[in-house]
Amino acid sequence: MSDEEGTFCLVLHSHLPWLAHHGTWPVGEEWLYQAWAHSYLPVVDLLRRFADEGRRDLLTLGVTPVLAAQLDDPYCLRAFHEWLGHWRLRAEHAGSLWRGRLADLAAVEYRAALAATEEFETRWRHGFSPVLRSLVDDDVVELLGGPATHPFQPLLDERVRSFALRTGLADTALRLDHRPAGIWAPECGYAPGMEATYAAEGVRRFLVDGPSLRGDTAAARTVGSSEVVCFGRDLEVTYRVWSPKAGYPGHAHYRDFHTWDHEVGLKPARVTGKHVEPADKAPYDPAAASATLRGHVDDFVDTVVTRLRTLRREHGRRGLVVAAYDTELFGHWWHEGPAWLEAVLRALPEAGVRVTTLRGALAAGHLGGPVELPASSWGSGKDWRVWDGEQVADMVEANTGLQRRLLALADAPHVRTSRDPVRDQAVTEALLALSSDWAFMVTKDSAADYARRRARQHTERFDRLAALSATDPARALAEAANLRELSHPFGHLDAR
Known part of the structure; x- marks a missing residue:
């Protein structure tokens, strides 16, 4: 694999709270099943196809224990199968009501529902763990674990914090016969001294947001006097995709997440404009979205390469870029996200960038000296204000x-x-x-x-x-x- 320009690590954080038996619509199980159908199925499918091509150490995948439990739960498996059937019926109904370009979109929805159902009935029929384990065993992904129910750890008593983390890591080991060496700290929340808890529980690496390292994210760093390593999210690159104010998914041509045709339960519109009322939004045009996507792939690759070249000039060595996102962004929130993700993972190596995992970045030598981290998170203000x-x-x-x-x-x-x-x-x-x-x-x-x-x-x-x-x-x-x-x-x- 070429690494002429430097190293890129994509980290995906997969998480939803426990939703089973706690409401359906608009918040509750529907949230789980939408993310399952539109993010988890397509992301796993593209990982499996990369695995079939022999790609290894492709990306770092965090899966929280509470989400894994739902994706293995017999009740959730049955209910999601029914949800997929209703998706097909909604698409059929849309086909009888929609006209013109939207009629074509209804047909696309119908085919997507059939494909998702077939994928679920064949590869996922025993739950997520067997699917995920094959990707972990084959070193296609590096797995990150985490505390059991995704608590904001800085606000926990030390005993509760340790127990939650120990329970979460044990759960992952039981499901996958693999105890993660790294975690996605929930909300990237950190309080000074937490590395001691990590070291005691066998955690060797974790994520923080870029400002925790004052933007110096070009290498991993050991934390304090410990041997525990932190990686910082490179916001200059990450925010090209998803930021508090802008990013690719908000482009006018992409499918609008918030606008529903409530009679059929599908999303027929494109973003059109930030201040356009739902009733005035233009119909979704997959061809226009696809053309826009190609431009955003090129833009992201250029952004990564430019950033790596800048880091090399500043530090005199090949640098590291870590971009981290919620998995649910790709497909659930951003309809075109899985296609963008696959295209980027193919285009970056062609541009001379090493694409690997956090584990692979350490093996490539991207480790700097120790750092003292401040109290921080990836939330608003990069402090604890969202949760405190x-x-x-x-x-x-x-x-x-x-x-x-x-x-x-x-x-x-x-x-x-x-x-x-x-x-x-x-x-x-x-x-x-x-x-x-x-x-x-x-x-x-x-x-x-x-x-x-x-x-x-x-x-x-x-x-x-x-x-x-x-x-x-x-x-x-x-x-x-x-x-x-x-x-x-x-x-x-x-x-x-």
């Missing part, structure tokens, strides 16, 4: 109290030497309440009521189980069994 700001102060206070009660439950005398299903479920509910998603959704005013309800619901379930375990063990067992039907991502979780 005024809008969510009540949630932070509630989570702090929940952690105190969780630790009190853990420290309470307990006569049983075997596992206690009541305590196991109580701990599960506490971890689900501590998911970073709830505060993010409130701060960003994205289904904030749903997020507050979910956080409160799991906290109340924990408190109910904790109280019953001390006063009415028989009723506590029955309550825990009922809650396991709704929220049971980690069968191995042991409260002891």
Whole structure:
């Protein structure tokens, strides 16, 4: 593989909170099934095709334990299969209603639904883990793990933080027979000293946002006095695709994520313009989108090459660019995203860029000296305000109290030497309440009521189980069994 210009690492972060049995539309299971159909299936398909071509160390793929649990869950597998069938029926209905260019789009939707169903019924019928394991075993991807339910780690008590991380890494090892050496720290959240937790749990590398390294992301760096390594996201390159204000997916020719034909449940419009009302948006034109995509592929490759040449002039050696995105961007949020992703991964090596994983970047020598990292995240302001700001102060206070009660439950005398299903479920509910998603959704005013309800619901379930375990063990067992039907991502979780 050529590395004349330098090294490029693409990191994808795959995550959704626990959604099964917790609402459907507009927030809930529908969110999971849309991302599954439009992002996870096509991204895995392109990885499999690269694997068939003999490509190795292609990209670094983070999959959070709570998402993996849903993609393996028997209930979710059945429900997603039904969702795929409804997608085909919606496309058929659109074909009977839409005219002109939209009639062609309905036919494209129908074929996509059939292809997704066939892919799911053949390769995914036993869940995600067998599919992912083949990619990991063949070194097509480097796998990143993470804490069990994607909590914002800087706001966790050290014991809770360690337990959440240990539980998440153990879950990945059980599913894939592979314990990740690296993690995607949820929200890239970091507090000074967290590298000690990582080292204790066997984590050797993690991601931070570029400003945490004051923009010096041209090499990985050891953190403090530890041997744990951090990689910084290069925002100059990353933001060409997706930024708070601009990026490729907002181009007028691309399919509009927010505009629905609610009669058929499909998206018929192109972006058209930032300030154009949904009713006034132009019909989606796949040919125009495809032509725009080719230009954006060329632009991104040029951006990476230019950045690497600049780094080489500044540092006197080949540099490293790390671009990191949510996997759900590709297909779910940005309809054309998977096609762009495949084209970029093919074009960069042709432009003289080494494309590899974080592991591969270290093997290529992209490691600098130690660094002291500040408290940081990849959220607004690059600090903790999204998860610890005024809008969510009540949630932070509630989570702090929940952690105190969780630790009190853990420290309470307990006569049983075997596992206690009541305590196991109580701990599960506490971890689900501590998911970073709830505060993010409130701060960003994205289904904030749903997020507050979910956080409160799991906290109340924990408190109910904790109280019953001390006063009415028989009723506590029955309550825990009922809650396991709704929220049971980690069968191995042991409260002891």
